[in-house]
Amino acid sequence: MRKTLLGATCLLVLGWLLLAAAAGPPAPLATGSPPATLPPPSGYHVRAGQVHDPDGRPVQLRGINHFGFNAPILQPQFLWKMGWKAQITQIKTLGFNAVRLPFVPDTLHVTTPVDQLSWLDGPENQQLVGKTPLQVLDLWMAEADRQGLYVVLDFHSVSAQRQYPTWFVDTPADFGLMYHGRAYTEQDWIDDLVFVAARYAHLRRFIGIDLYNEPNGIVRWSAGDSSAADPRYHWKTAAEKAAAAVLTANPDLLVFVAGITGNWDGREDSTIPMNYGENLQPQAYQPLDIRGDKLVLSPHTYGPDVYGKSTFEASDYPANLAAHWEVLFGQFHPRHAVIIGEWGGHYGRGPGAGPGDVAWQDALVEYLQGKGIHSSFYWCYTPNSDDTGGILDAQLRVREDKMALLRRHWGAQ
Template structure:
């Protein structure tokens, strides 16, 4: 329900950690050596924490292109992409959400590497690189500047408008292909914490128009139906956890949800004039009301789950809550209207009742222009900005977007008013959008330094490493109840957890043999440790 991308042509690049020929690495500056397995995150209550239990705040932005037919960051057309990445890090964006397409992952899993569009005229280091090499090139440069990555399956097929298709399966991209592609990808990067998590599917929604054929729409219930997104998300997440238990799993919502919890068969009419009033509607991917009735259950991996709605302003679509009182309301009242009419019942309740933290996977919008709804759109942006700040650590976000190619939201990179930077060619940094809306929501310490999510690599030139300004408390292996001692009580607590009558302990203290799982082997190792 947004971001109509301009059709262009795009780039290629580098270095697979495990596969691929002709590797090229950018090492334009000397940086500390990053570890590959020390930055994994997990959930504690409504917080995301590092391996030591310290709270972190994911405050980032989206950068699309690998979901498009060009199979590259589209800004490579207009600039030196390495300079862009460095600018993004210097501006304090600690995580980048990277859209990609299932058919591209599937091709890579079979050892096929589709070509990306050649933009070596702006980026000499990209010359001759296929899509897989280019993807890894971007990862290496993100790692170098301290940025983490969330990979998002944005569409079934590499298509600039592929996000408009409502489901995760289409044609040759079946449910099995969707799942197997994710599992292959997770296994491929399980030893590189540059990628900290996976957003399983962007914006599951309904077919276009008022007449909704529910067999063609994403639903959320406890059925075994092919289009039940809750079922597929849960099953896919568990398949991923079997090979990569350290990754965060981000699950988006749907568009509609039945008020009585029961989905009708056939076709329903959602027209405000002629339709029924049996369903609530929200942004694509933004309706998580179903979590109340049918929460995602990952069992022993529940601490890797984060729910992730999307939310936009009236210049993407003029929803009902942007009309009436909202138009003339002051900012405080406007935020209350959005909370009561949209945010609370669709997703905010999830963090309020302690179920899970949230990641607003997409928010943002145009901040310049002459559209009659611009002032209302800016009021929305201020409301969301202030709501994110008020819920620091519980509400994480990735702003849409860095790209200059999103027609209904604009980007942090722009051809309009802004500040030029080295390597940007004809692009500039949109100071108005960044200074007024994104910057206040970025993670900074009391000195104004940006806080990254890497324990070794500082975030750009203006940031610090994770742990620089917080106390690191390394976990004591075997201290299951976290009382600072390892004794028979811990053995009893772990045994209770394995029997299903206790709370699942943290991997950092209970994974005694360091295999990424908590099971009877860990119980045996702990028992042996106590006896010795």
């Protein structure tokens, strides 16, 4: 009898091993499912790849980027022709329910009134005269919340002058950047994230913080590339520290984490051409130590109007795109919430418009529909983003073709 039972047990174990081998390797642990010992999430949270509100209802983010607080004007774009409240109203009327709002440290710390930084026109904007950028941000956040728009605050760069590849500046002379006469440190970045997380905690529709826009250049996900071994430039560690601080300051928020460019660690597929912020491949084998029910993976992806890739010159373009998107970020849905933080282009019209961008944007929408991903943040609202244009054209007319594209992406509401 003992021999018979042992044989049966061996057969069962062998069968289990064969089934496991057929199913492939187990999914990595950290990051998608927080340990059972963690308390239930507070506020906004992720379940089965879908954002939910504090009451547990699913939230689709029909989002648009509205920049300006990250630029030298340190206020929303086009207030020389549009009222600031009217912009928020139009965004909502067009069908958007969420705004990704870029900002920089100067938004929080410069005390020069905004009317000295850029021309303001119209009676509505007189309310902003004499106010600092932070005071204008306070007003904007409160009004967006009042009108029912979700807001993701995006820490866009350490500089209002340009997109900087890292979340800190080592020396004041680095690329001519200065922050009050000294370096801007990683701790400064975390402190500023904590500041906005706490300052707007009373606003119900303040849904999340995007920790840093498009880390690139010397930045790597983590260890693996001997030519970039300095841990100061490892995005995984920095994002984990920042996320922990943000969620301590405001546990109701979601944390949006962008991808990088190549990690070049011998494990990812580095042969795929990558945009800034597009590559999340290392999440598969070096996952973020951030609560999975608070984490949103937020890649950026752009077509030929913005950034040239060999992909766009291939004979099978645009059919070749989906396979790359799947490797770079799509593979993580629905284990994680995957919400593209930036995508867009001229879509066939406007200065700089190229012939391939319409096919690219149409292909992305088709890919996202096939994945069941209906949340994203389109770039952008106003027309003065040179390589994409906006939802508004140069005469501030609505681009109905772009809106039709977005409605296809959003699906039935």
